Amino acid sequence: MLSKSLVSKYVCLPLVTAAFSFLLPRPAVAQTPPDPNPGSLTVTSSVDLTNVYMFRGIRQDDTKVMIWPAADIGLSLYSGDGALKSAALDFGSWNSLHTGNAGLKSASKKLWYESDFYTSFSLGFAGGVSLGTTYTAYTSPNAGFTNVKEVMFKLGVDDSAKLGKAALKPYGIAAFEMDTAPGVGQADGGLKAGRYLELGVGPGWSGSKASLTFPVKVGLSMGNYYELDGVDNKFGYFSASGIVAVPLKVPASYGAWNVHGGVEFQQLGKTTKAFNNGDAQKVIVSGGIGLAY
């Protein structure tokens, strides 16, 4: 039910790019290896392991180990120096394989709990402002949940040019479920299509051998996103994380690889607490390997 893991979200797309730019030791220009992929297509991929899978605060599984393979192809459609700096189209797949209660130990005994397909159109503007529109189909090959269809808008600001190392990189997400019925096609299994709001920041620090990111976010219901017994509870969850990423020394012709790990704490709201067997907090540990090419 999640289009990207927290670690992958913060590591595999922006951070790997950042790693490519900032983390790798910078040899003299004359020694810089040629760009292996100067064309207009970009591949990002990752495989992560975690102990808990929470989708926007909604517990999916917290038994045994989960594996999250993901791949994304990005098409650069435009780049320029005007008000519109860039336009890109992305297609990707995110998957969750469960060895515990939602997978191999479920009634179906099938590993593959979730397979998401998404496509995203993103625009980059002057001043570090970006706007993305994403359609996601969340599906469950082992029938762990009914398919969910969603359109999401994300507005982000890269304030590093103004704030330097103190940049917060704030963002806001608004997501809307569609094609729903009571108990069908909704993350909360509720009665009505949900509208989700997320506000967050992603400050970080980059060094020569590693980078650290500290994402903090809050998930809220703008309407029927966190339904419990017919009542929508506004506050979904609060999340604070720490993520470390270390670039791997592989030949540049294979792209930029990294290993990464993270710890996340979630404070849950009324609905998400109920979905978490009455526990108000959750700690998530994850780690994996990523590629940007």
Added chain:
Amino acid sequence: MSRRPVSALLLTACGLLLLMSAPAYAQNDPNPGNLTLIGNIDLTNAYMFRGIRQDDTRVIAQPSAEIDIALQSANSGLRSTSLNFGSWNSLHTGDAGLESSSSGLGCACDKLWYESDFYATLALAFKAGSLGVTYTAYTSPNAGFNNVKEVMFKFGGDDSAALKKAALHPWVIAAFEFDTANGHQADGGSKAGKYLELGVAPGYSAAKGSVTVPVKVGLSMGNYYELNEGTAARPDFVDHAFGYLSIAGIVTVPLKGTTPYGAWNLHAGVEYQHLGTTTEAFNNGKPNKGIVSAGIGFTY
């Protein structure tokens, strides 16, 4: 349950096209690194997996993507080594998919996604040809069939230097199912199957397109085409050696040569299959099948 009849052979065609446009590609290669992307989306009227009918109702869409990692290259001996990972999928709008509740097939839940395969290949290229070892997990998100696991060996001969335009590009495939308890087999039979395929793919390439005419025969080396000639209560599985004969024609037309987005093509094909005893039974008693397919593909 398998990779496509047309698109599998498109790699050959695409390879020919890439060779044709090599000078321009060398000057404007958008991706000189060691990773290569290949993607296709095809539409077809019938999906036959090695002669075994999966669906022949309404339209079937078959998207696929592969990433190839070049591990080594040389001018002699072992000329190249690569590791390839891919996903091939089959989306059905008819009986095996969106109409499964009325057909009673699979989950009977009207879900589109009939098949999702994951595969990994280690490919070695020599002067005389190529050798590939592939592991494939065939899975069905809408429970249309039981998961099937297979290891496949493929040897492809490169006779283009000797025969030039008359080159046949022959190949041999040997595939072995494993972990097959409870019907986890392509034929749903009683024992793990061993499959043999022999084929050739002569073709012709010109500046504006290419034509390939693959011919192949699929055989059972053991229990690959089992047919229950008993009853459901007292099954009697009999293996029939001849699976199917296939003759196809494929046309591939490149789109605008190589671009910053890679080399794109349009392709279309017609395939005729003559079926054996088991596959004929799986095809509602009809010994022949005509398949039409078309799509768009890219290599980057």
